[in-house]
Amino acid sequence: MPAVGRPGPARFLLDGGERRSWSLSVLEVGLACCAVEFVAATAARPDLLVPDDGTAGERVEVLCVSGTVTDKLAPAVLALWEGLPEPKAVLSFGSCANSGGPYWDSYCVTKGVDQLLPVDVYVPGCPPRPESLVAGLRMLEERLASRVEPSS
Amino acid sequence: MTWADQVATAYDAGLAVPVTLEEGFGPLAVDVPATHWREAVTLARDVLGCGFFDWLSAVDELDEGFRVLCHLARRPQDGVPLAHLLVRTLLPRDAPVLPSVRDVFAGAGWHERETHEMFGIDFTADGAVLALEPLLLPEEFEGHPLRKDFVLASRVARPWPGAKEPGESDATVGRARRRPRPPGVPDEGTWRP
Amino acid sequence: MATVSDLPARSRGVIALIEENCTSCMLCARECPSWCIHIDSHQETDLPVGGGRPSTRNVLDRFAIDYAVCMYCSICVEVCPFDALHWAPEHEYAGAELVDLTHERDRLREWMWTVPPPDVLDEHAEPGKEVAAARKAATRRR
Numbered sequence: 001m002p003a004v005g006r007p008g009p010a011r012f013l014l015d016g017g018e019r020r021s022w023s024l025s026v027l028e029v030g031l032a033c034c035a036v037e038f039v040a041a042t043a044a045r046p047d048l049l050v051p052d053d054g055t056a057g058e059r060v061e062v063l064c065v066s067g068t069v070t071d072k073l074a075p076a077v078l079a080l081w082e083g084l085p086e087p088k089a090v091l092s093f094g095s096c097a098n099s100g101g102p103y104w105d106s107y108c109v110t111k112g113v114d115q116l117l118p119v120d121v122y123v124p125g126c127p128p129r130p131e132s133l134v135a136g137l138r139m140l141e142e143r144l145a146s147r148v149e150p151s152s
Numbered sequence: 153m154t155w156a157d158q159v160a161t162a163y164d165a166g167l168a169v170p171v172t173l174e175e176g177f178g179p180l181a182v183d184v185p186a187t188h189w190r191e192a193v194t195l196a197r198d199v200l201g202c203g204f205f206d207w208l209s210a211v212d213e214l215d216e217g218f219r220v221l222c223h224l225a226r227r228p229q230d231g232v233p234l235a236h237l238l239v240r241t242l243l244p245r246d247a248p249v250l251p252s253v254r255d256v257f258a259g260a261g262w263h264e265r266e267t268h269e270m271f272g273i274d275f276t277a278d279g280a281v282l283a284l285e286p287l288l289l290p291e292e293f294e295g296h297p298l299r300k301d302f303v304l305a306s307r308v309a310r311p312w313p314g315a316k317e318p319g320e321s322d323a324t325v326g327r328a329r330r331r332p333r334p335p336g337v338p339d340e341g342t343w344r345p
Numbered sequence: 346m347a348t349v350s351d352l353p354a355r356s357r358g359v360i361a362l363i364e365e366n367c368t369s370c371m372l373c374a375r376e377c378p379s380w381c382i383h384i385d386s387h388q389e390t391d392l393p394v395g396g397g398r399p400s401t402r403n404v405l406d407r408f409a410i411d412y413a414v415c416m417y418c419s420i421c422v423e424v425c426p427f428d429a430l431h432w433a434p435e436h437e438y439a440g441a442e443l444v445d446l447t448h449e450r451d452r453l454r455e456w457m458w459t460v461p462p463p464d465v466l467d468e469h470a471e472p473g474k475e476v477a478a479a480r481k482a483a484t485r486r487r
Contacts, residue, residue: 122413318368
């Protein structure tokens, strides 16, 4: 029985399958509606996105920014990124995280999380389907393979 | 006795100043003078049984000033149906000050913080203006965004893709000609409040 | 998870463009609430063979939709008077750079091949106007 204490954020592992020795560990930053699509993805495919209980081997941390980043919350998102250990990557999920989306004209919306963090993959949609999330994570996996696995 | 009658009777008896009722499109609204704001909200809670605080916000009514609204509800129980009440008051534009009702309804605290930062309305407690921390806006933010003279600068600054006529491109469009704007977006000259 | 063929025909995945139908009327660019459609065009004059009044027409130079800002509201598809824009259920087009999410004319045409046929009408419904027009044209040819 785990000790009762303050709950930590839920992390999900993208199943790398046989071909990889490492997995993507996704920390979802659920800011708005796109967070619901992330929840739908984890609920629909519990085999693809498994809760990360810390027992998996090598992992690459992925910060999945889902939803509108407001100027007020931007320091918190930055703090989350800085708290992640290397190797790490950012997935921008949805129009708001890509560019501010339909709220680009607002007085308090950051026009895209790439104003704060280095984004590796942008997933378009408003909101993107759960299938788009998995496809985006797979694309990120491909791009990271060259960075994480030494080319022989 | 209808809900409107109950409200009218309660305010006639309980408040020292006359109020006006409005039954229109939305919930029943009672307009009270700002001097008796706290008494009006307390009366709604204690006499009329409106124990549920929904929201408190404001509307920029331009020349009339700022209208502060408080939406309350009487919960349905024992055959007594759900009833809504909108308690409203008008504040002058140059000096928008209102006593806080955070001790009447604890939830009003956050709503007053938001109304303060969005409209610039000051809330007082015991005669002193409360120093309310911004709720939704970052510390460095200047201005009060929900006032109608606060222009959404992004749409003014960015060129509208629809400004071109059919058969025009960015290269050929005349710079001297006044570019059309979509409805609601002010002209470039007016974007400083 | 659903594949593209499982999704309903009117799923809003991506917007496709038939360039031949577009007259650069600018309605989609003007109605877009997010200002994400960029159109450049120029006018060309045609001189009909054998004399006659010259006519001008608009020729599209650039038609781009920025999917990084698009909110998939469908206003552009609905407002187009010439049915140049269509929804396709394709949804896996993530990009490594933000510019990869701006699709230009050629890419928007490629999406047309993924646009599904419209849903079959109920057997008691009125047939579509295009069906009656096509039948008329077919009988006229004979």
